[in-house]
Amino acid sequence: MSRTMNKSAPVNHNFLPEQYRSTGQAGINHNYLHSQFSDYPEIFKRLESLIIQGDFTLGKAVDEFEARVAKISQTEFAIGVGSGTDALFLSLKALGIGPGDEVITTPYTFFATIGAIVTAGARPVFADIGDDFNIDPKNIEKVITSKTKAILPVHWAGLICDMNAIQSIAKANKLSIVEDACHAIQATYQGRPSGSLSDAGCFSMHPLKNLNVWGDGGFITTNSRELHDRLVLLRNHGLLNRDQCAVFAYNSRLDTLQAIVANFLLEKKLDNITQKRIENAANYDALLADCPGIRIPARPSDRKQVYHLYIVRAERRDDLVTFLNANGVDAKVHYPIPMHLQPAALEYGYHVGDFPVAERTCNEVISLPVHEFITRDNCEHVAKKIREFYQR
Numbered sequence: 445m446s447r448t449m450n451k452s453a454p455v456n457h458n459f460l461p462e463q464y465r466s467t468g469q470a471g472i473n474h475n476y477l478h479s480q481f482s483d484y485p486e487i488f489k490r491l492e493s494l495i496i497q498g499d500f501t502l503g504k505a506v507d508e509f510e511a512r513v514a515k516i517s518q519t520e521f522a523i524g525v526g527s528g529t530d531a532l533f534l535s536l537k538a539l540g541i542g543p544g545d546e547v548i549t550t551p552y553t554f555f556a557t558i559g560a561i562v563t564a565g566a567r568p569v570f571a572d573i574g575d576d577f578n579i580d581p582k583n584i585e586k587v588i589t590s591k592t593k594a595i596l597p598v599h600w601a602g603l604i605c606d607m608n609a610i611q612s613i614a615k616a617n618k619l620s621i622v623e624d625a626c627h628a629i630q631a632t633y634q635g636r637p638s639g640s641l642s643d644a645g646c647f648s649m650h651p652l653k654n655l656n657v658w659g660d661g662g663f664i665t666t667n668s669r670e671l672h673d674r675l676v677l678l679r680n681h682g683l684l685n686r687d688q689c690a691v692f693a694y695n696s697r698l699d700t701l702q703a704i705v706a707n708f709l710l711e712k713k714l715d716n717i718t719q720k721r722i723e724n725a726a727n728y729d730a731l732l733a734d735c736p737g738i739r740i741p742a743r744p745s746d747r748k749q750v751y752h753l754y755i756v757r758a759e760r761r762d763d764l765v766t767f768l769n770a771n772g773v774d775a776k777v778h779y780p781i782p783m784h785l786q787p788a789a790l791e792y793g794y795h796v797g798d799f800p801v802a803e804r805t806c807n808e809v810i811s812l813p814v815h816e817f818i819t820r821d822n823c824e825h826v827a828k829k830i831r832e833f834y835q836r
């Protein structure tokens with residue numbers, strides 16, 4: 445794993461559209477947005493009233509949206525913001541976390557988790573994961589220092605972390621908890637929903653998330669009135685009213701347009717999206733249970749996992765990805781390099797071998813398409829191809 449960057453090479457700013465493109469080759473695709481929004485005229489109708497009324501920022505649809513997602517997370521409050529990254533960053537800011545502080549998190553996550561900590565001015569400190577891909581509470585206590593202010597667990601692939609253990613550690617050490625629940629809307633832990641298990645639950649509505657809008661969007665859930673009030677200020681320039689500012693802050697409002705799209709999905713689609721992902725994952729689990737070369741992670745019975753991603757461990761992973769891609773299955777890797785070994789992490793002084801489980805995981809994981817348009821037949825086809833690969 446190389447950690448250096450070729451500084452003279454041009455940066456490609458336009459690589460993201462690739463992720464929305466269905467490869468003509470892959471019949472069983474990760475990308476499903478064209479099907480999901482095939483009923484867009486219904487949403488267009490709702491957008492008409494926005495255009496006529498013109499309340500483009502923090503309009504009525506945002507209030508409706510916040511009430512809806514607070515209900516899902518069973519929290520008192522929800523605050524719509526510009527993205528999942530902003531949800532994390534603003535939550536840390538609202539908790540008073542900044543320069544000189546440390547935040548403990550997982551090295552096996554998406555860049556935004558760490559980006560939010562660093563943007564808040566704090567230092568990310570990693571603790572290795574367990575076999576379930578989530579931060580292992582046993583490793584958290586070892587890295588607590590006098591500078592530690594918060595734990596930031598990530599509910600990876602829609603499986604909630606072991607929150608009882610994390611809450612006990614936080615309580616004993618007077619630390620805040622911010623949940624990165626960007627993969628985990630409608631997931632539960634011992635019957636309690638994601639977003640309700642910490643000071644602030646942070647969610648993304650990026651187009652490829654389970655609840656997905658037409659661009660960027662996110663939200664924060666909390667039971668703290670104080671935190672809610674601070675977040676409402678932070679997301680909107682710190683404004684008390686049009687003419688008075690309580691704190692010089694940011695602009696990270698959830699667009700009314702995106703709230704309208706999200707309300708449509710919350711009303712009509714999210715339950716089915718979650719249910720279908722769970723069903724598809726159960727199909728894969730059964731079909732791959734005794735498959736040579738494949739190891740399915742533990743599925744803790746006290747949790748409802750919502751499978752933003754369906755990930756298993758695979759021997760000869762890279763060859764398997766190539767084989768599946770060549771056979772019409774859009775398998776992917778989320779992600780091949782852990783955070784502590786990224787070029788961006790050089791300044792924190794981590795090395796290969798520091799987090800062996802995360803490092804091994806990055807070499808072994810493969811994601812199979814699991815979204816709501818994947819059928820039982822698709823799952824069977826994928827499993828058949830995987831068996832074929834290991835029989836060769």
Ligand SMILES: Cc1ncc(COP(=O)(O)O)c(C=O)c1O
Binds near residue numbers: 527530554648662
């Ligand atoms: C684990 C995790 N955290 C945070 C984010 C950031 O969300 P967003 O893209 O909405 O900023 C993402 C996804 O993009 C994510 O996968």
